[in-house]
Amino acid sequence: MATFRESQARRGTLAGKAFGVVVLGGYGHFGRLIVERIARIEGCEAWVAGRDPDRAAALAARCGARVLHVDLREPGLAERLRSTGAALVIHAAGPFQHLDLGVAEAALDAGMHYIDLADGRAHVLGIDTLDARARALDRLACSGASSVPALSGAVVDALRPRFARLQSVHVGITASAQAPGRATLASVLSWCGRPLPRSGPGVGVAHGLQGPVRHVFPAPLGARWLLDCDVPDLALLPRRHPDLTTVRFSAGLGLDVYQLGGWLLSWPVRLGLLPDPVPLAGPMQAIARRLAPLGDGCSGMFVSLSGSDHDGRPLSLCWELVAEHEHGLYVPCAASIALARRLASGQLQARGAMPCVGLLGLDDVLDELAGLSVRAALREDTGATTR
CATH class of the missing domain: 3.40.50.720 (NAD(P)-binding Rossmann-like Domain)
Structure with a gap:
């Protein structure tokens, strides 16, 4: 792989x-x-x-x-x-x-x-x-x-046979610093600070653009901050793999300032001080366009799986994809x-x-990604790279 x-x-x-x-x-x-x-x-x-x-x-x-x-x-x-x-x-x-x-x-x-x-x-x-x-x-x-749920689901399907019991899956995507479309930003802001549906009996209530985690990708991508987001995987993966107790999805953009801004914005929404952040999509896109040249053109994705192997021993695997030159x-x-x-x-x-x-x-x-500056690899994961 x-x-x-x-x-x-x-x-x-x-x-x-x-x-x-x-x-x-x-x-x-x-x-x-x-x-x-x-x-x-x-x-x-x-x-x-x-x-x-x-x-x-x-x-x-x-x-x-x-x-x-x-x-x-x-x-x-x-x-x-x-x-x-x-x-x-x-x-x-x-x-x-x-x-x-x-x-x-x-x-x-x-x-x-x-x-x-x-x-x-x-x-x-x-x-x-x-x-x-x-x-x-x-x-x-x-x-x-x-990327979700097609690619993320395919990764879980490919690695599932290595587990006797699959307990948790954490999917994360970090995009480059290129400014997303206004419609995409509006969609993200529609659930910013709002409760996300539970993804399994082992998961508490999460809120959009909160729950920051830091994942260390292979070079040249390195460490990126990611925030909780809502995707179909939170419902589809437990349906497809009934032994799952925890499913989480995190996402972010190439510059840490984006994640900081999203996290700060989520709090007034969560506290009821900002009823609707969607009108901010236009100004946020304008800011993102100005900051885009500061990015490195790199993006990535990880799918981290944890459970036990067929000998009853704990097993954690992390599949990672890294893209350069905006090929993400x-x-x-x-x-x-x-x-x-x-x-x-x-x-x-x-x-x-x-x-x-x-x-x-x-x-x-x-x-379909052959010939591009995109590579994928699998490693055993001790959990130290996502925190």
């Missing part, structure tokens, strides 16, 4: 009619990276979809993709999608924390598979309500094809690209509506 494998042979060869993939928000933060990668897959045809035809056309010309002018807020989405003749919709427009399942329903109405990059708990868990409909149409509707932006995109590749080649036969756990192996996701 310490290196990526170039596995072109196992990916299969595509033949016949092009497998069309419509990327909603295709010129956005993650959509652009997905379009670029999809356009390089033999037998696939990428569509850049969004409200701005000029931005879509510019990217499409650069990548050899096609353009779909579409506004998700307007009626007739299913008809617009159907007109492309494509087989799959990848929803990368976000944010997903406050969206309903209208886009997924429109994709199914158009006779298409559906994948999104959501990491909002309610949205990802809610995709199950479309299961019967997706099965009847012989289509896959999948939510959460991102590709990590949240890898699962959706892997799913598109496997659907196009016929290797993925799953149908129905479900969160993105158990659909991809760890290597399926990591293979």
Whole structure:
């Protein structure tokens, strides 16, 4: 697991009619990276979809993709999608924390598979309500094809056989200092200082952007501060691994000042002095843009598992991923690209509506990061590196 494998042979060869993939928000933060990668897959045809035809056309010309002018807020989405003749919709427009399942329903109405990059708990868990409909149409509707829960879940699945009993999982992500989108900041602020749903019987009440921990990543990333956040893993991992008693998720940005600011802001919200911090998203993004040049372009992720091995001895493992040169932006995109590749080649036969756990192996996701400044490794963990 310490290196990526170039596995072109196992990916299969595509033949016949092009497998069309419509990327909603295709010129956005993650959509652009997905379009670029999809356009390089033999037998696939990428569509850049969004409200701005000029931005879509510019990217499409650069990548050899096609353009779909579409506004998700307007009626007739299913008809617009159907007109492309494509087989799959990848929803990368976000944010997903406050969206309903209208886009997924429109994709199914158009006779298409559906994948999104959501990491909002309610949205990802809610995709199950479309299961019967997706099965009847012989289509896959999948939510959460991102760093969480797709990649984090794949890591836990890969390491679970080494444990006789798996008791706790702690997932952490630290992004680079690049300013997140305003919509992303608004989503984070929506649960800043507010109680997070319990993740298991061994976990007390946590609050958004509190509970600071410091994790020491491999060089050149080093130590980063992270804060408690809400993600689908807190519900999905205990459901998938019933012996788990503790699941925790922490996240942060590249500069410690971001974590300090988030932690300080969380207290007036928690104490009821600041009813709604969401309007601060714009000013916070402006500050983040000014500070971004101070970052090092590095980001990382860890999944720490603890329990007992098959001889009854305590076992702690820590899987870590480190990205340099801003290549960490590709990590949240890898699962959706892997799913598109496997659907196009016929290797993925799953149908129905479900969160993105158990659909991809760890290597399926990591293979999509081959050739980038991204590396992953596994080590035994004494617990001293996260405190």
